[in-house]
Amino acid sequence: MTRTAFDTHDHGDCIARGLAEAERYCAAQGLRLTPARRRVLEILLEEHRAMGAYDILERLRAEGRGAQPPIAYRALDFLTTHGFAHRIERLNAFVACAHAQDLHAPAFLICRACDRVTEAEVAPTGGELGRAARAAGFTIERTVREAVGLCPACAETSPA
Amino acid sequence: MTRTAFDTHDHGDCIARGLAEAERYCAAQGLRLTPARRRVLEILLEEHRAMGAYDILERLRAEGRGAQPPIAYRALDFLTTHGFAHRIERLNAFVACAHAQDLHAPAFLICRACDRVTEAEVAPTGGELGRAARAAGFTIERTVREAVGLCPACAETSPA
């Protein structure tokens, strides 16, 4: 069993590594990890959960930055476009990516009790969606795979 | 290859059958397919595409019904809860269900060019999500599986 967000782990380390990897990748690709973008990624890494754009804006405001909605949405566009963060459609929210930056098709497990989200990597054109697409002659460009349910810890305490 | 929304078909027939099935199912289950709920389902069947709640409201208004947002959202809640319609998370929109009403885990292929949506049925705990869930000890209650791309017709005309 691989490590997931439901496990405990050294969180400071995971923030530092996430930022370092993003910086390295941006330098290599000629992308600009500007202060605003970097800070939003850092917030997502710190919180380690799905956050709404306005949650992020609140954090930015608390830090004295100007924080109109487009500030957050622009940064999030950059981060999601380049794979540093993902959008959780079901929650209208965003999470820092738990993996390397190269192109991937993420799948998410969303705990409805504690709101934590864990990410797994899958083949973009694999599984049911891939099979349905091939049957219909459909060309897949992006996939959304999200499961809502209970994580191991919450399944014990809230069996409802 | 099974029939999909991307194929042509006798659409009048498919509306009539959808409504008839919903009525039969509601009668059997003691559910109330009230005029508002029935009309919203009919609109979704007629349009045969994903519609936002406010698109539906516009149609209702044009027909002279009072149409505050809760009217549409309540009807959509009923329809999605009982499997007569599905929510497309990626589009914040709704489609009539293309299948029987019993519990199912739908997967959707969304054409970004023509906005048509086709539905396939899959196993709720199957595929990548099921595998990831078992590995993490996660209990799946609901799944979202959506692919964005190009349908066969649009792939020819808009290769971009």
Next chain:
DNA sequence: CACATAAATGAGATACTATATCATTGCAAG
């Protein structure tokens, strides 16, 4: 360096999506 260009930011307004609340109505079981 000076300039042209492109990318990013700042700021305000607005559009789109969804829910809370409370009063009222209709239906159905006891």
Next chain:
DNA sequence: CTTGCAATGATATAGTATCTCATTTATGTG
């Protein structure tokens, strides 16, 4: 009949996302 529950009507408000335009900052080229 009346009690209780489900559904509706209506108003307000919350939450999410984008448009537009002016300004600044970085980059590259002569």
